[in-house]
Amino acid sequence: MDTIEAMHGRRSIRSYRPDPVDRGVLEELLWAAAQAPTPPISGAVPWAFHVIEGIERLAELGRRAKQYAHDHQPPGQHWAWTERPEFKVFWDAPAVVLICGRRDNPEAAFDCARAGQNLMLAAHARGIGTCWVGAPMPWLSSPGVAAELDVPAGFDPVVAMLLGQPREMPAGSPRPRPAVTYASPPPLARGAESISTKPTARGGAFT
Numbered sequence: 230m231d232t233i234e235a236m237h238g239r240r241s242i243r244s245y246r247p248d249p250v251d252r253g254v255l256e257e258l259l260w261a262a263a264q265a266p267t268p269p270i271s272g273a274v275p276w277a278f279h280v281i282e283g284i285e286r287l288a289e290l291g292r293r294a295k296q297y298a299h300d301h302q303p304p305g306q307h308w309a310w311t312e313r314p315e316f317k318v319f320w321d322a323p324a325v326v327l328i329c330g331r332r333d334n335p336e337a338a339f340d341c342a343r344a345g346q347n348l349m350l351a352a353h354a355r356g357i358g359t360c361w362v363g364a365p366m367p368w369l370s371s372p373g374v375a376a377e378l379d380v381p382a383g384f385d386p387v388v389a390m391l392l393g394q395p396r397e398m399p400a401g402s403p404r405p406r407p408a409v410t411y412a413s414p415p416p417l418a419r420g421a422e423s424i425s426t427k428p429t430a431r432g433g434a435f436t
């Protein structure tokens with residue numbers, strides 16, 4: 230699938246077939262997710278990919294996450310979804326991937342978000358549905374939960390991504406073309422031929 234086609238065609242999936250996601254496919258998708266760019270701050274890998282499988286298990290975890298959010302709403306906010314009976318935190322998906330950021334890396338959350346976008350597009354290209362879910366995050370970030378779920382020590386869940394075979398592809402709401410603004414050309418703009426496009430000797434590496 231063409232990358233731009235994938236970007237336009239991807240939709241959040243909230244209805245899944247019960248089949249588990251094939252391990253080989255899952256690992257291919259996570260490898261693609263890990264191709265996301267990371268800033269050259271340190272050599273340390275900023276993320277950990279942690280998989281939880283099983284519809285029943287996830288449904289039970291989802292109930293706990295929903296109850297936790299209901300009982301811990303930030304002052305002045307009302308999360309109406311915590312009271313809607315039909316709202317499911319994990320939408321009966323057979324698998325969820327937690328992309329977890331290294332706690333001592335202040336950039337890690339951005340890295341995880343870029344990996345999450347890669348994961349959604351890679352999955353879509355392989356016919357696997359995804360839905361990025363923020364609903365479980367308050368619970369996942371609460372004391373003891375990450376450890377209970379075997380998240381590697383030193384990492385915190387940043388992204389929760391559902392994966393599974395989609396039952397249907399919703400029309401969704403493709404976004405219109407965005408407004409774009411352009412800076413005025415400088416008064417003495419030179420021709421494009423004067424701009425060097427030669428790669429640097431270091432292959433463009435930024436150090």
Ligand SMILES: Cc1cc2nc3c(=O)[nH]c(=O)nc-3n(C[C@H](O)[C@H](O)[C@H](O)COP(=O)(O)O)c2cc1C
Binds near residue numbers: 362401
């Ligand atoms: C950070 C984030 C959190 C989200 N949380 C939820 C969620 O908790 N439950 C849900 O069903 N969808 C969730 N979504 C999906 C959005 O509702 C969805 O992306 C949006 O409606 C646009 O639809 P599309 O993804 O089909 O283009 C979330 C998306 C993002 C990026």
